[in-house]
Amino acid sequence: MAKETIIILDNEHYTLWTLKTLLESEKYIVLDVDTIERALRSFREFEVSALITEYRVGHTNVPDIVRELKKSFPELYVMMLTHENLGQMEYKKIMRAGIDDFFLKPFSSEKILLHLKKGLKQRKIFLQKKRLEEKLNQMKANGNFQDMSLSRESSSNDKSLICSRT
Numbered sequence: 001m002a003k004e005t006i007i008i009l010d011n012e013h014y015t016l017w018t019l020k021t022l023l024e025s026e027k028y029i030v031l032d033v034d035t036i037e038r039a040l041r042s043f044r045e046f047e048v049s050a051l052i053t054e055y056r057v058g059h060t061n062v063p064d065i066v067r068e069l070k071k072s073f074p075e076l077y078v079m080m081l082t083h084e085n086l087g088q089m090e091y092k093k094i095m096r097a098g099i100d101d102f103f104l105k106p107f108s109s110e111k112i113l114l115h116l117k118k119g120l121k122q123r124k125i126f127l128q129k130k131r132l133e134e135k136l137n138q139m140k141a142n143g144n145f146q147d148m149s150l151s152r153e154s155s156s157n158d159k160s161l162i163c164s165r166t
Contacts, residue, residue, distance in 0.1 A: 003026075003028050004049030004050060005028070005047060005049055006028050006116075007031045007033060007039055007043070007051045008020060008031070008053075009033050009036070009039045009062070010052075010054045010081070015054070017032075019112070020032045035058065036062070036065055043072075048073070050079065050116060050119060051069070051077070051078045052078075052080075052112075052116075053080055054080070055084050055086065056082075062080070063099065066097045066099060067098060077123050079099070079112070079115060079116065080101070080102045081104075081105055081112075082102075082105060101115045
């Protein structure tokens with residue numbers, strides 16, 4: 001089974017190294033980047049399952065970037081780690097941008113892994129639902145959906161006939 005690709009976007013090299021070491025020990029594919037440009041390039045080159053990021057990279061507030069990424073990748077799991085003291089308004093902005101989990105540095109490796117696994121599981125469910133909806137819409141468009149409904153009705157009628165005979 002192929003493991004998911006995770007981008008770590010942070011200015012701090014120690015954080016990049018710590019998270020990369022932790023996640024690679026769990027057999028994730030890890031892309032560690034320290035600029036938004038490199039992160040965006042990675043999204044074009046790889047199928048990314050998760051983004052772990054700092055609140056501010058360079059002079060850019062990352063929630064604005066996340067909001068745009070979520071338009072193209074609504075299934076993307078995003079975790080934010082920061083040491084910045086954020087007020088209520090900034091926190092609301094983060095949550096509205098589509099950040100799934102938020103932690104203050106220093107962080108617990110165990111918590112990071114637990115939340116990451118949960119977020120990736122939710123991502124998988126989201127993608128399965130999306131595929132099933134597409135398949136259902138395709139069946140409806142091809143007229144196969146009505147046939148399937150009729151075959152269910154006839155099979156349930158057959159069962160009732162069998163039950164009434166006994």
